[in-house]
Amino acid sequence: MSFENVISKLNWTDVEQSIYSKNSADVEIALSKTKRDLEDFKALISPAAEPYLEQMAQMSQTLTQKRFGKTIQMYIPLYLSNECQNICTYCGFSLDVKIPRKTLSDSEIIEEAKVIKSLGYDHILIVTGEASKTVGVDYFKNAIRLLKPYFSHIAIEVQPLEQTEYEELITDGLNTVLVYQETYNEENYKKHHPKGKKSNFNYRLNTHDRLGKAGIYKMGLGVLIGLEDWRTDSFFCASHLEHLEKKYWQSKYAISFPRLRPCAGGIELKSVMTDKQLVQLICAYRLFNEEVELSMSTRESAKFRENIIKLGITSISADAKTDPGGYANPNVNLEQFEINDKRPTFEFIKAIKANGYEPVFKDWDGMLQ
Amino acid sequence: MLQIADKKFNSRLFTGTGKFSSSQLMEESLLASGSELVTVALKRVDLNNTNDDILHHLKHEQFNLLPNTSGVRNAKEAVFAAELAREALETNWLKLEIHPDPKYLMPDPIETLKATEELAKKGFIVLPYIHADPVLCKRLEDVGTAAVMPLGSPIGSNKGLRTFDFLEIIIEQANVPVVVDAGIGAPSHAAYAMELGADAVLVNTAIAVSENPIEMGTAFKLAVEAGRMAYKARLGATSSVAKASSPLTSFLD
Numbered sequence: 001m002s003f004e005n006v007i008s009k010l011n012w013t014d015v016e017q018s019i020y021s022k023n024s025a026d027v028e029i030a031l032s033k034t035k036r037d038l039e040d041f042k043a044l045i046s047p048a049a050e051p052y053l054e055q056m057a058q059m060s061q062t063l064t065q066k067r068f069g070k071t072i073q074m075y076i077p078l079y080l081s082n083e084c085q086n087i088c089t090y091c092g093f094s095l096d097v098k099i100p101r102k103t104l105s106d107s108e109i110i111e112e113a114k115v116i117k118s119l120g121y122d123h124i125l126i127v128t129g130e131a132s133k134t135v136g137v138d139y140f141k142n143a144i145r146l147l148k149p150y151f152s153h154i155a156i157e158v159q160p161l162e163q164t165e166y167e168e169l170i171t172d173g174l175n176t177v178l179v180y181q182e183t184y185n186e187e188n189y190k191k192h193h194p195k196g197k198k199s200n201f202n203y204r205l206n207t208h209d210r211l212g213k214a215g216i217y218k219m220g221l222g223v224l225i226g227l228e229d230w231r232t233d234s235f236f237c238a239s240h241l242e243h244l245e246k247k248y249w250q251s252k253y254a255i256s257f258p259r260l261r262p263c264a265g266g267i268e269l270k271s272v273m274t275d276k277q278l279v280q281l282i283c284a285y286r287l288f289n290e291e292v293e294l295s296m297s298t299r300e301s302a303k304f305r306e307n308i309i310k311l312g313i314t315s316i317s318a319d320a321k322t323d324p325g326g327y328a329n330p331n332v333n334l335e336q337f338e339i340n341d342k343r344p345t346f347e348f349i350k351a352i353k354a355n356g357y358e359p360v361f362k363d364w365d366g367m368l369q
Numbered sequence: 370m371l372q373i374a375d376k377k378f379n380s381r382l383f384t385g386t387g388k389f390s391s392s393q394l395m396e397e398s399l400l401a402s403g404s405e406l407v408t409v410a411l412k413r414v415d416l417n418n419t420n421d422d423i424l425h426h427l428k429h430e431q432f433n434l435l436p437n438t439s440g441v442r443n444a445k446e447a448v449f450a451a452e453l454a455r456e457a458l459e460t461n462w463l464k465l466e467i468h469p470d471p472k473y474l475m476p477d478p479i480e481t482l483k484a485t486e487e488l489a490k491k492g493f494i495v496l497p498y499i500h501a502d503p504v505l506c507k508r509l510e511d512v513g514t515a516a517v518m519p520l521g522s523p524i525g526s527n528k529g530l531r532t533f534d535f536l537e538i539i540i541e542q543a544n545v546p547v548v549v550d551a552g553i554g555a556p557s558h559a560a561y562a563m564e565l566g567a568d569a570v571l572v573n574t575a576i577a578v579s580e581n582p583i584e585m586g587t588a589f590k591l592a593v594e595a596g597r598m599a600y601k602a603r604l605g606a607t608s609s610v611a612k613a614s615s616p617l618t619s620f621l622d
Contacts (some may be wrong), residue, residue, distance in 0.1 A: 065578045067525055069388020122415075152412075218471075245472065250442060252471040291472045356390045365412045367453050368440040 002209040004202050006243050007236065012185055015042075016232040022046035031055060036288050041238050044284035045231045053280055060283035060312040063290050071358045073315035074349075075123040075155070076116055077297075079324045080104045080143060082334055084129025086196030088182075089267045090224065090260055092322075092336045093129040095196065102324045102334055103134055109143055113150040115327040119319060119345045122362040123153040125178070127322075127336075130159035130198060137165045141172050148173045153364040155218075159197065160207040166214035175364060178220035179207045180256065183227040184236035188270075192227055208240070212248025219244070219251055220295065225278075226260035226269035234281055238288060245289075254293035254315070255285055259300070275304055279311060286312040298339040305341050306351050318348040371568055373546050374462075374494045374515045376433065380405045381563065382593040383435070383548060385573025386423055387413070389582065396426040398576055402586035408435040408464045408571065411450055416457035424458075435496065437464035443477070444484035451488055463488060464518070465497040474524045478505050482512065489513030498550055501532035503539050510544055517543065518571065520551035521562065525574045527554025530561060540566045556585075556592030563596025564604060 022043040030040035031052065043049060044056065081103035084093040092099065104112065116124060126143060128135050135158070144154055155176035156169075166177065183189050186201050193199045211219045221240055223233040241253055257278060260269055273281075282294060296305060296313045298320045309316060318341070321327055323334035332338075341348070352359045371378040384404040389395035399407055407427060415421045427434065436454040441447045444467065451463050465488065467481050468474040481497050482505065488495045494515045499505055501519035509517055519539055522528035529552060530536060540547050546568035553559050559570045572589055579585040 065388075066527065066574065069574070069577050070390035071388060249472070250469045353391065358389060358391050360413070362415055363410075363412055364440065365416075365450075367450055368412055368446060 002206045003240055003243050004205050006239065007184065007205065010236070010239070012232065015235055016229060018042060019046050019231050019235060022048045024048050024051070027052055030287070031059070038235070038239060038242060038288075041284060041288040042235055044287055045234055045281060049280060049284070050276070053276065053283070056283040056287065057279065057311050060286040061310055063286055064294075064312045064314065067290055068314045069358075070356060071360045072309050072313070072352055073123065073293075073363055074121060074345075074359050074361050075125055075153075075295075075315055075317050076119070076121045076345075077125045077127050077157075077317060077320050077322070078112055078116060078147075079127045079322055079326060079336070080109065080139075081128040081131065081135045082324050082336065083131035083134055084196075085132070086130050086198040087194050088196075088198065089192045089194075090227065100331075100333055102331075103128075103131075103139075104324050106142070106146060108325055108328070109146050111328040112325065113147055117150050120349075120361050121345075122151055123155070123364065124151045125155040125157055125176075125317070127156075128158045130196065132159065132197070137161065137168065140169055140174075144169065144172045144174055148366065152362055152366055155220075157220075160204050161210075163210040163214045166211055166216060170214060170216060173366065174216075176218040176220065176254070177211055177216055178222075178254070178256070179204065179211075180220075180222040180224060180258070181205060181237070181240070182224040184223065184233055184240075185228045188228055192267075208244050209247070212244060212251055216251055218254060218293075220254035220256060220293075222256040222258060224258055224260060225273050226271060229271050230273050230277070230281065234284075238285070241289065241292065252293065254295050256295045256297070257281060258297065278304075279308065282308065282312045298341045299337070300340055302341045302343055302351075305348075306355060309352060309357055310355060318343065319345040371546065373496070378405050378569070379403075380590070380593070381569040381597055382559070382589055383408065383550075383569055383571040384576065384586075385571065386410070386427070387573055388577035392422050392426040394582055395423075395577070396429075398582035398586040399427075399432065400429065400586075401583045401590070402572075402576065403431075403590040404586075405431055405433055406435050406569075407432045408437045408573075410439045411436050411454050412440045416453065433462070434458055434460055435462050435464050436460065437466050437498075439466045439468075439474075441467055442469040442480075443467065444480040444487065447480070447484040448487050448491075451484075451493060452491075455493070461492055462494045463496065465495050476500060476520070478502060481505075482508055485509055485514050486512035489515075496548065501535035501539060503535060503542060506539050506543060506547075514545060516546040516548055516568070518548045518550035521549050521558065522552030524551040526552050527575055528552050529554055529558040530565075533565075536562070536567070537565060556588045559589055560592040560596035560599075563593055564599050566600055569593075 026043035027049045030043040083101045157178040295315045322336040380403045383406040438447045438450045496516045498518045506517045522531040548569045549562040549567045550571040
């Protein structure tokens with residue numbers, strides 16, 4: 001059974017009402033347990049949990065340190081292409097956004113790799129738009145082959161692929177795949193993805209099942225916060241995580257919390273999430289699942305990022321460029337969105353250490369896969 | 370004195386190198402613990418870099434390195450990783466960890482037995498991380514394991530010796546050293562394991578994540594020594610029944 005079947009049994013409005021009807025007694029029960037289920041997760045992300053934020057943060061810190069220690073995994077995105085055949089209302093790479101398009105050549109990829117490597121990174125995340133003809137499986141295979149000598153952990157955040165395609169890439173050295181559903185509300189999804197392959201809600205929804213069957217080492221999921229009611233969307237995402245963990249028990253999982261950032265062609269947000277609510281969500285995930293990796297990008301502010309590493313986040317990027325070629329030859333006209341925390345890596349590392357944490361650059365090795 | 374393969378150890382506290390807030394603090398804590406066998410995850414070190422940060426901080430005569438295979442999911446991957454480790458770190462000692470389940474990091478008994486057999490034949494000193502399964506321990510002895518490392522409770526859980534009943538059987542039956550690994554969350558847990566007759570314990574999270582890892586390292590050192598001493602001195606029997614001072618059967622004397 002894929003997640004499409006699981007989600008078909010859930011009614012969006014019922015879930016939303018159930019979350020908003022949780023009360024302090026539900027929250028206290030959730031906090032008092034040692035193993036929490038999806039109903040507890042609902043209580044922890046509900047408005048009723050807001051007064052318990054400090055307690056949630058304390059618990060989240062303890063659980064995170066128990067599992068991950070006082071360490072933070074460092075990674076960096078590597079944008080290879082901003083070509084895209086999709087129209088997405090919120091994205092700077094959307095087909096209808098008039099920006100110059102660029103796909104990196106072999107020599108440009110290597111140039112980027114060298115700059116990134118010199119900053120100390122060992123885990124990279126390849127990012128592209130969706131342009132299957134020019135940036136398809138063959139392009140990814142070639143990119144992985146070029147990058148493997150430089151990095152010990154390679155992740156991709158690209159269009160959803162077929163199971164057999166994932167299997168090929170895994171054989172070539174792919175370790176992790178991130179695919180965000182953006183929103184689990186099908187109706188709203190269609191509004192935001194009117195054109196291109198991405199408009200197929202269920203194909204995207206079943207991607208992680210294909211990844212699980214392909215035997216991927218780690219997969220990431222998440223919602224694009226701002227498109228829908230974040231509480232309800234996050235509940236669906238947590239259900240997705242639970243479904244995957246039970247079924248594909250040999251894979252690892254990661255959750256991200258991208259809040260929409262201003263970009264070319266930006267839209268009005270349906271819901272705005274405050275910093276306080278983002279902390280609530282991160283802590284709720286940690287209390288719900290002690291082992292899941294929680295990841296944060298440079299979309300958030302320097303102050304927020306420094307504080308959040310103590311509350312449950314376990315992997316974080318820095319110094320990111322969202323324009324293809326941006327490390328060796330920056331060009332802001334090509335970027336997906338403007339990042340928020342622009343501090344160079346060495347400065348961010350200093351801040352991590354000052355908070356009593358060790359930035360970890362290498363936690364994987366090609367020989368293990 | 371504890372002996373595993375051809376090596377003798379003054380300290381019965383084995384330690385890990387993960388989860389510390391800095392490599393410097395790791396070094397100081399492990400020195401304070403008196404530990405002489407320190408496990409390092411291969412995935413964390415850069416085998417091609419002679420100045421690797423973790424390895425650099427472990428350059429003390431006191432420390433013997435015990436590379437571990439954390440991250441591998443089957444025997445084949447474990448054997449491959451072990452061979453690379455042997456070459457790069459110049460030791461044939463290996464903590465064999467095969468956990469295909471990345472959530473609870475539960476060891477796979479079938480793959481572990483297979484890998485132990487193969488690695489022992491290749492001349493490795495294998496210390497496999499396993500469930501507290503007495504039969505598996507005997508099977509591992511048969512294929513040439515150098516020690517067994519049964520878990521006290523899930524790794525990183527700090528829950529103590531939840532597998533007590535099985536550890537007792539393992540210790541009773543063992544012909545190789547028994548090292549209780551995983552789940553030891555407090556010095557009292559370590560002391561308890563030693564009182565039971567474990568040959569050593571392996572501790573990482575409880576030291577690394579404490580507020581003061583250096584003091585905690587010392588606390589574990591003392592607890593392991595105390596537990597071992599108590600084991601050798603033989604503990605008195607415990608009884609939940611009071612001994613009557615005027616026994617009912619005294620008229621027979």
